[in-house]
Amino acid sequence: MGRSLLVIDDEAITRSHLRLIFQADGYEVVPCESAEDGLREIAERGFSAVLCDVKLAGMDGLAFLTWVREHHPEVPVVTITAFGTIENAVAAMRQGAADYVTKPFGADEIRIVVERAIERGELKNEVVRLRGEIERRYAFGSIVSRSPAMFRVFEMIRTVADTDSTVLVTGETGTGKEMVARSIHFNSLRKAAPFVAINCGALTETLLESELFGHEKGAFTGAVRRKEGRFEAAHRGTLFLDEVACMPPPMQVKLLRVLQDGEFERVGGTQPVRADVRVIAATNQALADLVGSGRFREDLYYRLNVVPIYLPPLRERPEDIPTLALYFLSHYRKQFGREADAYSDRALEQMLRYRWPGNVRELKHVIERGVLLSRGPVIDALDLPKEAGPIADAADSRGAAATAQPLREYLRDCERRYYTALLRRHEGNVTRALAEARIPSKTFYRRLHAVGLDPRLLRG
Numbered sequence: 001m002g003r004s005l006l007v008i009d010d011e012a013i014t015r016s017h018l019r020l021i022f023q024a025d026g027y028e029v030v031p032c033e034s035a036e037d038g039l040r041e042i043a044e045r046g047f048s049a050v051l052c053d054v055k056l057a058g059m060d061g062l063a064f065l066t067w068v069r070e071h072h073p074e075v076p077v078v079t080i081t082a083f084g085t086i087e088n089a090v091a092a093m094r095q096g097a098a099d100y101v102t103k104p105f106g107a108d109e110i111r112i113v114v115e116r117a118i119e120r121g122e123l124k125n126e127v128v129r130l131r132g133e134i135e136r137r138y139a140f141g142s143i144v145s146r147s148p149a150m151f152r153v154f155e156m157i158r159t160v161a162d163t164d165s166t167v168l169v170t171g172e173t174g175t176g177k178e179m180v181a182r183s184i185h186f187n188s189l190r191k192a193a194p195f196v197a198i199n200c201g202a203l204t205e206t207l208l209e210s211e212l213f214g215h216e217k218g219a220f221t222g223a224v225r226r227k228e229g230r231f232e233a234a235h236r237g238t239l240f241l242d243e244v245a246c247m248p249p250p251m252q253v254k255l256l257r258v259l260q261d262g263e264f265e266r267v268g269g270t271q272p273v274r275a276d277v278r279v280i281a282a283t284n285q286a287l288a289d290l291v292g293s294g295r296f297r298e299d300l301y302y303r304l305n306v307v308p309i310y311l312p313p314l315r316e317r318p319e320d321i322p323t324l325a326l327y328f329l330s331h332y333r334k335q336f337g338r339e340a341d342a343y344s345d346r347a348l349e350q351m352l353r354y355r356w357p358g359n360v361r362e363l364k365h366v367i368e369r370g371v372l373l374s375r376g377p378v379i380d381a382l383d384l385p386k387e388a389g390p391i392a393d394a395a396d397s398r399g400a401a402a403t404a405q406p407l408r409e410y411l412r413d414c415e416r417r418y419y420t421a422l423l424r425r426h427e428g429n430v431t432r433a434l435a436e437a438r439i440p441s442k443t444f445y446r447r448l449h450a451v452g453l454d455p456r457l458l459r460g
């Protein structure tokens with residue numbers, strides 16, 4: 001696409017002078033005699049740059065500049081000021097003009113100024129674009145995993161984030177349900193609005209109702225003024241209903257109504273209130289069973305379960321155990337200023353044999369304690385409760401079979417599976433695989449070699 005230039009000047013002679021110069025350079029030039037005309041043009045189509053006189057009848061150049069900076073920040077604006085009015089140029093630069101020229105100007109001078117403004121603008125847009133790309137790529141930066149089951153969860157988050165579908169996140173305690181809910185919110189178009197969380201299991205029925213829906217002044221003793229509830233607080237954002245299975249039946253009816261009609265009443269109120277809210281619910285109980293035994297409304301269950309996301313327990317994705325342990329280690333060693341940056345085989349074996357009833361949260365706490373108490377570069381042993389059975393007791397879990405192998409072989413196998421999946425996803429393209437894995441290329445090739453993988457074999 002060729003370059004295009006919007007020229008705004010009330011002097012016909014300057015307009016035709018500029019048109020000649022830039023048309024000769026291959027620009028498409030659109031001349032306007034007022035800022036108002038300029039606004040119409042720029043609202044219609046894109047320009048590589050704008051050249052604008054500061055002193056104009058009607059809307060002046062500075063007001064125009066301010067409008068463009070706000071609505072089309074990607075378009076650089078060069079201002080034209082009359083000789084002897086340098087203060088106008090200074091004001092324009094303060095308001096974000098890319099550059100300025102003073103009348104009278106030579107053809108070469110204005111060419112250079114405009115070209116430089118466009119190039120700088122392109123560079124800046126490129127930086128913005130790259131930053132956006134990095135955010136997208138690292139959108140799951142805080143959810144660490146190398147397990148295929150969790151990759152499917154990431155895929156799901158990406159797919160549903162931009163919709164308003166209700167999501168039901170299930171999984172045992174500590175598997176990362178709230179993290180997933182936040183990730184959906186912060187990857188969605190609602191990310192600038194609030195993410196509001198409420199734990200339905202921690203409040204009595206009366207409190208829960210006034211927390212969710214708010215109350216009017218005088219609704220009950222102590223309601224000295226109107227208070228808005230979490231639904232209103234989450235307007236245009238996301239409401240996270242944690243432990244939704246604990247919601248008492250009368251509240252289930254009210255929740256169903258909001259989900260269906262987007263309407264509710266504050267406690268003690270008669271006026272319906274509307275809020276634009278996306279709901280994500282979570283539970284660590286088998287909601288379908290509660291429906292079966294009549295403790296959870298079936299209609300509400302279907303309303304909530306539009307998009308189900310299930311987080312497997314840690315013992316069913318043992319390849320995540322060393323990964324998460326290393327991730328938490330690097331976090332806590334910085335926080336506590338410890339030198340530890342590796343685990344002994346013994347510590348790794350302990351981790352892999354343990355059942356982790358508290359899942360990732362428990363692992364996080366165990367590592368925190370381990371790092372805090374560590375002496376020296378290697379964490380030799382972890383302080384794990386004895387009463388929970390070893391992973392090998394869980395006959396049904398994949399972890400059981402996995403840890404039956406000698407530890408080194410098992411880890412090697414995990415790593416091999418990880419790198420194979422990674423390279424497959426990128427069709428053997430190492431550059432892209434490295435970008436996703438975020439590890440130095442030296443380490444990458446060393447690990448590939450160690451597990452006996454050749455990226456060339458995974459191409460195509």
Ligand SMILES: Nc1ncnc2c1ncn2[C@@H]1O[C@H](COP(=O)(O)OP(=O)(O)OP(=O)(O)O)[C@@H](O)[C@H]1O
Binds near residue numbers: 172180360361
């Ligand atoms: N994949 C992961 N990567 C990094 N941190 C994780 C991951 N999964 C969970 N965590 C961490 O573990 C802790 C528990 O996660 P979270 O609160 O999301 O779990 P939960 O499923 O909501 O638990 P509960 O049912 O007990 O409320 C948090 O500190 C979270 O940061």
Ligand SMILES: [Mg+2]
Binds near residue numbers: 177178242
């Ligand atoms: Mg939680």
